Amino acid sequence: MGRGTGASLLAGVLLLGACASPAVEESPQTRPPVAATIPPETGGTPGVDEIKHSDNVRLVANVPLEAPFDGPQAWGTDLAFQGTYAYVGNYEGFTVVDIADPAEPVVVSRTVCLGGQNDISVSGNLLFLSVDSPRSDDTCQGQASDPGAPTAWEGIRVFDISDKAKPEYVTSVRTDCGSHTHALVPGETSIYVYVSSPSSVPDARNCPPPHQNLTIVDVPVQNPKAARVAAKPNVFQDRPGGDGESEFNPAGCHDITVYPERKLAAAACFGDGFLLDITNPLRPKTLQVVQDENFAIWHSATFNNAGTKVVFGDELGGGMAPTCDANVDETQGANAIYDLVAGPKLQKRGYFKIPRAQSPEENCVAHNGSLIPVPGKDVMVQGWYQGGVSVWDFTDSDNPREIGFFERGPLPPGKQLGGSWSAYYYNGYIYSSDITKGLDVLEITDPLTDPAKAVKMTELNVQTQRSY
Template sequence: MGRGMGGTLLVAALLLTACATQASEDPPPKPPIATADTIPPETGDAPAVDDIKHSDNVKLIANVPLEAPFDGPQAWGTDLAFQGTYAYVGNYEGFTVFDIADPAKPKVLSRTVCLGGQNDISVVGDLLFLSVDSARSDDTCQGQATDPRSPTAWEGIRVFDISDKAKPEYVTSVRTDCGSHTHTVIPGETSVYVYVSSPTSAPDPENCPPPHQNLTIVDVPVQNPKAARVAAKPDVFQERPGAKADSEHTPAGCHDITVYPERKLAAAACFGDGFLLDISDPLLPKTLQVVRDDNFAIWHSATFNNEGTKVVFGDELGGGMAPTCDKNVDSKQGANAIYDIVDGRKLEKHGYFKIPRAQTANENCVAHNGSLIPVPGKDVMVQGWYQGGVSIWDFTDSDKPREIGYFERGPLPDGKPLGGSWSAYYYNGYIYSSDITKGLDVLEITDPLTDPAKAVKMTELNAQSQRSY
């Protein structure tokens, strides 16, 4: 099962899904059953197994498949980060560094084996950070999967030196309560603050007792990363509404936090609800508002618009393992919800967006990781939808978002349950998609709406650490 990890990782993923979506004895009202009025029209027949389908304004210009040592059955590709002419792609078994100086011909510079799901990834200067949310026997890259209840079990943040892209070097690690499912970096002149999101990976009453409500902030000194330490554990959850212990809205830690330091704001997608935070003091974030949505099952991700006047929250209905984009699921479920930020401090819900292409019952599909396309004066986003592919959509009108382009493949061979685009981000004129089983895709969109973004040149991109353009 792939270095002894496969079964553990799959069980962890299923446990996470079950924990977040369990039914209650007195559930909240169900959204209306899908009808012809609530399901967007299809754009044609779904592609056949592994076939590619795309809008006229989007084309695939490169693909780099997963290769040894990341060629096992569960060596799944995960998140991406960018820096200069390099792209960094996480994998359940480590990470890859690509030279993307020529986006049409990406070159693999190194593949670093470092076991630990899910290896969510960020880069700041010469430092690379990986999240580990799978109990390991120790903090090294050779540590094996172990029982999370073991007193020696380790989960948390690993730090690498990437000054030599061809030979990344492991520097240190920091253990965090409940591990690190994802993380968010706030770069500074002397330190990088790492916000660790830890919903929990498996039942662990000793090291991570329920309800797993925690936020850990790690301080990594830029000049001495070996001195990285847990600097704060602020309680941002004290103002969240209560919930029944067996409710699908049972409070838990955050899945993802997106920061916008210039605006002194953060948006946190936490299991059960969404938060707007004041991060004027990065070590002491304060809750401004908590919102809920009866259509949401798993508050998964958050993205600000460029002006910091809107937040897109995503719902990972089914935990990424289910076919929630077929005709039987309502258009407001497994979708994005668009909130305007009014008076600078209050969230006001407007429209929903879900891809307008019904997928088959064999394709896991739901809203997942994406980023802004920096179009001046417009709100445009690209987003991965697992086997729903990559969607480019415009939410300038918060009440009437619309898709303007897409790329997708047909179902995986043999009905495999997990695949498609984990993350899709725009970087310096191109869209890069980390496909779970197919590797790195590079897409180009040619459209009058998005073409102005090609003039924007970024030097670094961690999608959950936003800045203005």
């Protein structure tokens, strides 16, 4: 759970996804009428919890949230994959699921380790969790704490997952302002963890202003207990308005995606998008900073496989607001596609937003997604909270299009936060971490995406891209 701000909108928003940027609301432009945006096969807006999907997408299995993750705020979050296992983050810990048979997934273990939002990654026998809510200490049993308390802790936790049935807590590393998300950069003997953290409410002790850096944690593979903060590079020095005069003051990054093979990283840093050179992983260099008049909260970034494009997502409303209804413009709360041209330089092209208008009761905005590994094409699957799961093709950067979807209707009365937090493709199936419904396993059968079934991955951390 992120730090709050003085803005009334973000006071609720920071509960979930954005946790830091003073987003400026603009008068929305009117989108096309709802009836014009609903494909005929949907049969209209779904009812409460009713499932709707395109003809080429089907639900294969569901792993519901169960004890100990059955409390009111035991929200499902991010996903990572390794071999025949899926790792599912939760505000109260994480779950290991055996997906050897995607149609019959089996829960191997549930580890209670309190601390939002538990963004999750795996590498070898190590598992990493991001904690962005001040705790009384670094243990899994630590309680919520005042941010300025002398013992307040937030940052990165490390587990040993050699035994999937009994993950073992190894160590932790405190980081300034916590860790909202992170990305893994493999080194020869170490894993470098790029920590993204906000600073919406700086405090002199644990989050001293100005917070204009990212934090890099060095985790020695053979001795993870020796993990430490190795660098705090200032990637904001070339940022427009970086002197504090901008309406988006430097506040850390929300999300960084690295592409080690290409020595590049793309960072979504609230008011800006960054292109970074990570030839030296401890000294990333800013190549370019881009801004977008339609973006409120730069949330995440995804390279295409060729490394010639970057998709940036805007989390307008921070995940709590209904920004996919008929009253919000199709360029807001959407994805922006940038071509990576000679330089390298980012050049803005088109926008993509789900073409199915949602009800005003459904929190919906662009959120976590990954490439579907279709050789020679640019295809992505993405979670949109209560907008569901969308599969879309951006091979033509100017004219992206949705080719498939899966969604549920609004939550029952009294519940406001739900839907797909993350939707990723892994070895023939789409896995969606639904905030309140658990892990959905979906299959898409489509001529465009069928070639992806021949691509087999041994590990997937979406914020660490690898070529296929």
